[in-house]
Amino acid sequence: MSVVVVIGGQWGDEGKGRIVDLLARKARVVARYSAGNNAGHTIINELGEFKLHLIPAGIFHEDKTSVIGNGVAVDPEILLGELDQLQSRGIDTSRLVLSERAQVIMPWHRELDRLDEAHRGGAAIGTTGRGVGPCFVDKVARRGIRVADLVRSEALAERVDEVLDIQNRIITGVYGGDPLDAADIKDAYGRFGKQLFRFVGDAQAVVLDAHLRGEVVLLEGAQGSLLDLDHGTYPFVTSSVPSSSSSGAALGVGIGPTDISRVIGVFKSYCTRVGNGPFPTELFDATAERLRDHGKEFGRGEYGTTTGRPRRIGWLDAVAAQHTARVNGLQSIALTRLDVLDGLETIKICTGYGLNGKILDRVPVLLSALESVTPVYEELPGWRTPTSDVRDFDALPQQARSFIKRVETLLGCPVDLISVGPAREQAVVVSPIL
Ligand code: IMP
Ligand code: MG
Numbered sequence: 120m121s122v123v124v125v126i127g128g129q130w131g132d133e134g135k136g137r138i139v140d141l142l143a144r145k146a147r148v149v150a151r152y153s154a155g156n157n158a159g160h161t162i163i164n165e166l167g168e169f170k171l172h173l174i175p176a177g178i179f180h181e182d183k184t185s186v187i188g189n190g191v192a193v194d195p196e197i198l199l200g201e202l203d204q205l206q207s208r209g210i211d212t213s214r215l216v217l218s219e220r221a222q223v224i225m226p227w228h229r230e231l232d233r234l235d236e237a238h239r240g241g242a243a244i245g246t247t248g249r250g251v252g253p254c255f256v257d258k259v260a261r262r263g264i265r266v267a268d269l270v271r272s273e274a275l276a277e278r279v280d281e282v283l284d285i286q287n288r289i290i291t292g293v294y295g296g297d298p299l300d301a302a303d304i305k306d307a308y309g310r311f312g313k314q315l316f317r318f319v320g321d322a323q324a325v326v327l328d329a330h331l332r333g334e335v336v337l338l339e340g341a342q343g344s345l346l347d348l349d350h351g352t353y354p355f356v357t358s359s360v361p362s363s364s365s366s367g368a369a370l371g372v373g374i375g376p377t378d379i380s381r382v383i384g385v386f387k388s389y390c391t392r393v394g395n396g397p398f399p400t401e402l403f404d405a406t407a408e409r410l411r412d413h414g415k416e417f418g419r420g421e422y423g424t425t426t427g428r429p430r431r432i433g434w435l436d437a438v439a440a441q442h443t444a445r446v447n448g449l450q451s452i453a454l455t456r457l458d459v460l461d462g463l464e465t466i467k468i469c470t471g472y473g474l475n476g477k478i479l480d481r482v483p484v485l486l487s488a489l490e491s492v493t494p495v496y497e498e499l500p501g502w503r504t505p506t507s508d509v510r511d512f513d514a515l516p517q518q519a520r521s522f523i524k525r526v527e528t529l530l531g532c533p534v535d536l537i538s539v540g541p542a543r544e545q546a547v548v549v550s551p552i553l
Contacts, residue, residue, distance in 0.1 A: 121380040122326075122336045123553065125369040126452075127343030127445045128384040130392040132423070132430065134455035134538060139176040139339045139471065141546055145553040147334035148184045149177025149300045150326055151341065152371025153359040155192030155224060155254065157247040158341035159424025163439045163541045166208060170263050174201050175339050178210060184329070186322045189220035190359065190371020192254040195269060195311035207320070217315060218268040218322035222358055225308070227286040228253040235295035241394075244355055245394030247425050252358040257282075270312040270319050276305045294391055323373030325544045328458040329358025329380060335553060338368040338379075346393075352489060355396025382553060383530070384449040386440060388457045388522075391430040393423045397489040400433035400469045413459045418431040421549075434467040434496065437529040442482045453536040453551055454526060456543075459517065463501035466522060473497035499525060507540040512549050 125142070127133045140162050143149050156172035163169075164179055171178075171279040173193060177187045187193060202212050229249030235253070236243045246252055257263045262282045268274040279301055287298040330336050344350060348358045359367070365382045369375060389410055390397045401407075410432050421430040443449070460466055472479040472492035483489050502516035509515050515523075515537075521536050537547040 121553070122330055122338060122374065122378050123381045123383065124340065124365050124379055124385050125385060126340040126365060126447050128171045128367070128386040128440055128447075128449070128452075129309045129343045129390050130345045130351055130398075131158070131342040132391055132421075133231055133343060133385040133387050134444035134453075135340055136171065137455065137538060137541065138383070138385050138444060138536065139337055140179065140451045141543060142337055142553055143177045143180045143183060146177065146183060146337040148186055148326055148329040148336045149175040150188050150322070150336065150338050150372050151340050151545045152174045152188040152359060154341035155251040156194050156197045157249045157251040157357060157425060160313060161424050161541075161551075164543050168418065169204070171201060172425060173198050174212075174215060177337065178205060178212065178215065178337075182414070183214065183508045186219045186325055186357050186372065187213045187215070187221060188322050188372035190220040190325070190367065190519040191218070192222045192224050192251050192258075192359075193217065194224040194249065195315055198464050199311060199314055204262060209462065209526075210548060215318050215324050216320045216322050217266055219265065219319055220322075220507070221266045222254055222258045222263045223266060223269050223308075224250045224254045225264060225291065226304055227283070228257070228417050230290055230296060230299065231286070234290065234296050238294060243395060245396070247423075249425070250394075255358040266315070266319055266441075267451050269308060270316045271311040272305075275309055275312060275436070279305050279308075318370065326372045327374055330374065332504040342465075344446055344477045345439055345444070350442070350446045352396045354486070354488070355394065376388065381451065381552070382447055382449050383453055383535075384443060384447060384462040385453045386526075387436070387455050388460050389435050390410060391421050392433075393426065393428050393430050397486065398431055398433055399439070399489065400436045401431055402433050406463070414541070417541075422472065434469055434494070435526070436469045436527070437473055437480055437493070438469060438480060440530050441480075444532050449530070449532050451536075452526070452530060452532050452534045453538070454523065454534050455538040455550075457523075457537050458505065458507040460501065460522075461505050461507070462503060464513065466501050466530065467496040468499065468525065469494040469499050485513045498527070507545060509539055510547060512537075512547055512548060515547065
């Protein structure tokens with residue numbers, strides 16, 4: 120029996136979708152447990168390249184069930200678009216189960232996301248603008264609309280009547296925006312509900328039954344721990360509660376914490392961040408350009424899957440990574456995009472934060488402190504030979520092996536899997552995770 124959680128160790132975009140796609144072979148169920156279509160996963164397999172925001176990466180594997188758990192915020196229009204994209208390319212989507220308890224992103228959520236960001240001006244968070252934050256606010260404010268309501272047009276109409284008045288007052292009164300029309304929304308969302316009805320089910324039971332039958336359940340994280348509402352770089356974080364810590368995974372599909380048997384942290388071999396907020400190891404030089412545009416011609420550069428924004432780039436931050444490892448109780452690391460570092464003269468890892476003449480080994484809580492730290496770097500020699508065709512740890516260049524060993528020591532956790540390219544087979548299994 121095992122429930123395995125795959126979590127992003129940095130600011131998202133670590134390559135979780137790719138790792139889940141690789142591990143999914145051994146799983147029966149693959150479930151998303153948090154966030155919404157702010158997430159973006161790129162998966163490249165023998166069927167081509169896919170960008171998914173809501174549907175778990177397990178969908179490409181026949182006879183696996185894909186679950187969108189209660190912890191996810193679902194934009195029905197986006198979900199229907201993804202289903203279309205997959206169906207039109209011959210992928211069987213009948214094994215998707217959408218939780219009745221999941222929250223629905225409504226038009227006012229997208230509008231409020233936009234208006235609130237504009238209102239923040241220079242202090243904007245740099246959200247993906249998908250309405251995910253306002254949707255989670257309403258979940259907690261007990262004003263949310265759930266999938267169970269969406270797919271029953273009478274319940275939907277009732278809920279829209281209950282909540283739209285207050286939403287319109289906020290939109291017009293607080294932000295000076297234009298009110299939304301109830302009839303239009305009931306009409307459009309009623310149609311979405313009808314189209315999604317056949318996918319809706321008891322997602323919690325699907326996860327639990329598979330687990331009790333002794334099958335592997337993979338819980339696919341979205342974003343990264345440094346964007347976590349509690350443990351991230353608040354307020355420059357996302358709004359799922361808690362989006363990325365491993366106990367949030369149990370909550371987001373409806374199982375107990377003791378059901379989780381393994382927690383895998385996915386880290387890039389360097390760091391990226393989209394959106395605003397502190398990033399101690401951020402680079403602004405030619406190295407940043409080089410890392411960002413590596414593989415750009417194949418659509419593999421560091422540009423956001425959801426928004427297309429260029430990602431900010433920096434060296435691997437072991438102080439932040441240690442924080443992630445502790446917060447999530449990581450037992451295993453998947454290190455991605457090692458090949459992007461190929462050919463660099465030297466590679467740096469941040470092992471401390473300098474602040475006011477002291478060296479910190481922990482991430483400071485105060486935003487102003489985190490914004491003013493100076494990274495303390497350890498320099499390691501780079502390697503000349505390409506790694507993208509390597510499949511055995513021992514066949515990696517010696518400098519690459521030293522880099523990986525150093526990451527293990529700094530994080531106090533074994534690196535069990537390394538990815539050296541976007542294709543499913545471009546991976547080095549150091550030690551089998553499942
Ligand atoms: P929101 O989740 O759209 O509210 O955005 C809040 C912050 O999280 C912004 O900095 C976004 O860029 C970031 N963010 C949200 N989803 C992702 C993701 O999937 N990858 C990377 N960053 C993300
Ligand atoms: Mg992403």
